[in-house]
Amino acid sequence: MSVFGANETIKQAVLSWDGVAAYPHRYGGTEYRLGRREIGHSHGDSLVDIPFPKKVRDELVSTGRAEPHHVLPKSGWVSVYLRATADVERAVELLRLSFDLAAQKAPVARVEESVEGSVT
Numbered sequence: 001m002s003v004f005g006a007n008e009t010i011k012q013a014v015l016s017w018d019g020v021a022a023y024p025h026r027y028g029g030t031e032y033r034l035g036r037r038e039i040g041h042s043h044g045d046s047l048v049d050i051p052f053p054k055k056v057r058d059e060l061v062s063t064g065r066a067e068p069h070h071v072l073p074k075s076g077w078v079s080v081y082l083r084a085t086a087d088v089e090r091a092v093e094l095l096r097l098s099f100d101l102a103a104q105k106a107p108v109a110r111v112e113e114s115v116e117g118s119v120t
Contacts (some may be wrong), residue, residue: 002046006082006091011043015098025089028094029044034093039098048080050098066094 007030014020015031020039025031029043040050049069054076060066066078080091080120 001079001083002044003082003085004045006045006088009088010048010092010095014099015040017096020099024067034099034102039102039113042091042094046082048082048095050078050091050094052098052101053079053094056097057099060094065090072102076117110111 003048004063011022011030015022017034019034020032023031023033025043027043029041031041032039038051039060042048047070050066057066057076057078060078061068064115067080069075069077070079078094080087080094082088
């Protein structure tokens with residue numbers, strides 16, 4: 001089950017953040033990056049995967065805000081299944097958290113880039 005239009009809603013939200021660009025993801029879907037750092041990617045209207053430091057990931061999973069990554073469950077990645085509108089909103093919130101953490105680590109990477117292959 002998925003939420004019709006979820007991918008577009010997520011894309012519009014994430015691309016409104018300073019310095020974020022979208023690219024085709026190597027396993028399908030849309031990848032969002034701040035500079036060279038991936039802040040997450042969506043697989044159509046049904047799934048979003050987001051990287052976090054392991055400690056943050058553990059907290060998100062233990063509080064039920066995300067599930068362990070569907071392929072790499074022991075990694076810092078989480079998955080958010082998009083089954084309802086509230087899941088889409090939560091995915092955007094978690095992508096924003098990933099963005100904020102990435103921006104804190106590498107504020108220099110927030111330089112606007114014009115890269116061929118960017119998805120708009």
